[in-house]
Amino acid sequence: MSFDLKGLVETHLKEASALYAEHVNPRFARAMGLIGFDRRFVRARGAYLWDEQGRRYLDMLAGYGVFNIGRHHPVVGQALKDFMALQLPSLVQMDLPVLVGLAARELKKRAGFDMAHVYFGSTGAEANETAIKFARKTTGKARILHATSAFHGLTTGALALNGSKIFREGFGPFTPTDQVPFGDLDALKAALSKGDVAAFFVEPIQGKGVHIPPPGYLAEASRLCHQHGALFVVDEVQTGVGRTGRFLALHHEEGVEPDMILMSKALSGGYVPVSAVLMKKPVYDAVFSSLERSVVHSSTFGKSNFAATAVLATLAVLDEEGLTERAARLGALLKDRLAAMVDRYEFLHAVRGRGLMIAIDFGPPKSLKLKAAWKTVHALSRDLFCQAITIPLLEDHGMLTQVAGHGMNTIKLIPPLVISEEDVNDFVKAFEAVMDSLHRFPGPAWESLLRIARNAGSMKARAS
Structure with a gap:
């Protein structure tokens, strides 16, 4: 009797979401689908993931801090x-x-x-x-x-x-x-x-x-x-x-x-x-x-x-590989470059961290139009706002990030310690582009959030 791992994965990859939903956790599978995180990743190495189309993603989550030395070292x-x-x-x-x-x-x-x-x-x-x-x-x-x-x-x-x-x-x-x-x-x-x-x-x-x-x-x-x-x-x-x-x-x-x-x-x-x-x-x-x-x-x-x-x-x-020292150096670079944006963007309130463990805090804006957007989204869900950042970072820029915790307006970055200075530069550019888009209301980012909220409400109603 032989076990063919490669064949097993290739045969069932396209039904991964359905298998997980049916046999593991259907509500988590729905949540991932709502925010577009139900990707089929097929390869991982170092600080990167690849999906079935061959697109590369920079992993700024590292399995919640598991892959300090990178994946598949x-x-x-x-x-x-x-x-x-x-x-x-x-x-x-x-x-x-x-x-x-x-x-x-x-x-x-x-x-x-x-x-x-x-x-x-x-x-x-x-x-x-x-x-x-x-x-x-x-x-x-x-x-x-x-x-x-x-x-x-x-x-x-x-x-x-x-x-x-x-x-x-x-x-x-x-x-x-x-x-x-x-x-x-x-x-x-x-x-x-x-x-x-x-x-x-x-x-x-x-x-x-x-x-x-x-x-x-x-x-x-x-x-x-x-x-x-x-x-x-x-x-x-x-x-x-x-x-x-x-x-x-x-x-x-x-x-x-x-x-x-x-x-x-x-x-x-x-x-x-x-x-x-x-x-x-x-x-x-x-x-x-x-x-x-x-x-x-x-x-x-x-x-x-x-x-x-x-x-x-x-x-x-x-x-x-001097990864501890690398975390100190690249963490300081990433934190400083993100902190330099705080005065430019109304939603961006603070950046803090130590090494490659960094939090980006968001808060209420000053301008009336953006205040209305903030209040609308938070009235729908306390957990919704940060998805206006994580979703385009993933979809448009190939950057995997996530919210720091339930009910928080904070995104946490805990990438593998093997990231490069080029990776830092790429992330900063992507984040800057997302901030530019987020500060345009109405705009695509806000339309996506409202669509997620409506879909989530519809699912909740059906479940009840």
């Missing part, structure tokens, strides 16, 4: 081929896999902060679930703090730390948590002062909206946690592996003392689901406190030599 691909050719064992479970140990050593060395041990899992959500469990065991306390606008995953425990109502609605009750404003040390201190907090979970730069805390916030937050007997847990799932111009976003600030660092997404070059919880010795000793309890927490795929191979090869690529 040949070094990682070859390492995994070598693994299979050597028929190396993986997931024996009753063994001590060498490549897993090497991957843990590399992560500890790069992270710093005197991390003692590494627990491997499969996803960022699993890393957060693990850290919740470890924090409770270490401190003997139950309550967890998280920040407004936080995103730590969508499994039940991680969902309790989610700052967005739309993700939480209907899935409670949750594990005991409290929310504090991101960047507000007084609020954090007040919440910690009750003495019942196991840990404060925080992203060093928030993924939803690319919110950057004030200088010194992370260091003082870690000090306050330790003063009140709580752990300081840093979620680097999206910000890690060079994304912000340092290996970890934590490395931008002095004096931070994390107890656990959580990583995933870009850790394997996008080839294998893998996550890591780096922890200080007191956390490890509290959880794995004896020989009998040495397996008190584990994951079926946590001892994967195959995943560890991808991690090691990804880290080697990051070094050899």
Whole structure:
């Protein structure tokens, strides 16, 4: 019996949307169709995607930050081929896999902060679930703090730390948590002062909206946690592996003392689901406190030599190609060129970011005609306006982008770190053209939005 992957894809490619709608998620398929994102991509390499017509797209989304080293990097691909050719064992479970140990050593060395041990899992959500469990065991306390606008995953425990109502609605009750404003040390201190907090979970730069805390916030937050007997847990799932111009976003600030660092997404070059919880010795000793309890927490795929191979090869690529430094340089270039447009366009309010993690904020205009357009679109849907940017960027310019979060007038750029200066120039030109079109009302961009709104309303009516 043979399995023909190429033939399978070629035979069924044209029915991809229908297959997904029938067997996976019909409402998501409809949403993608409404905004013209139901493309059939057939090839991917580096920072680019190609559709079935051979059109090339610049990927400014990178799988939500998975492909830091680009898609299908040949070094990682070859390492995994070598693994299979050597028929190396993986997931024996009753063994001590060498490549897993090497991957843990590399992560500890790069992270710093005197991390003692590494627990491997499969996803960022699993890393957060693990850290919740470890924090409770270490401190003997139950309550967890998280920040407004936080995103730590969508499994039940991680969902309790989610700052967005739309993700939480209907899935409670949750594990005991409290929310504090991101960047507000007084609020954090007040919440910690009750003495019942196991840990404060925080992203060093928030993924939803690319919110950057004030200088010194992370260091003082870690000090306050330790003063009140709580752990300081840093979620680097999206910000890690060079994304912000340092290996970890934590490395931008002095004096931070994390107890656990959580990583995933870009850790394997996008080839294998893998996550890591780096922890200080007191956390490890509290959880794995004896020989009998040495397996008190584990994951079926946590001892994967195959995943560890991808991690090691990804880290080697990051070094050899200088991608962390590249993220800092090209991120600054892209941010500065976009920020220079703020005074030219009424809808464009702010640009912020660090490395190749950039947010573009939009807001109400000053002129009466554009104000009317803004109010009309927002009356129809809070999520509609940014599609006037993402749709033409994709359709007219071959640039894949997306909104930063539900109900936000923000577009987030998290491209692969392998993008070139030419790619930056191309994106800036495309964005400028879209801004020019958007500031003409009435015009094609606004007509497209209203058509989407009408179609969405019609679908909603039929569904009800």
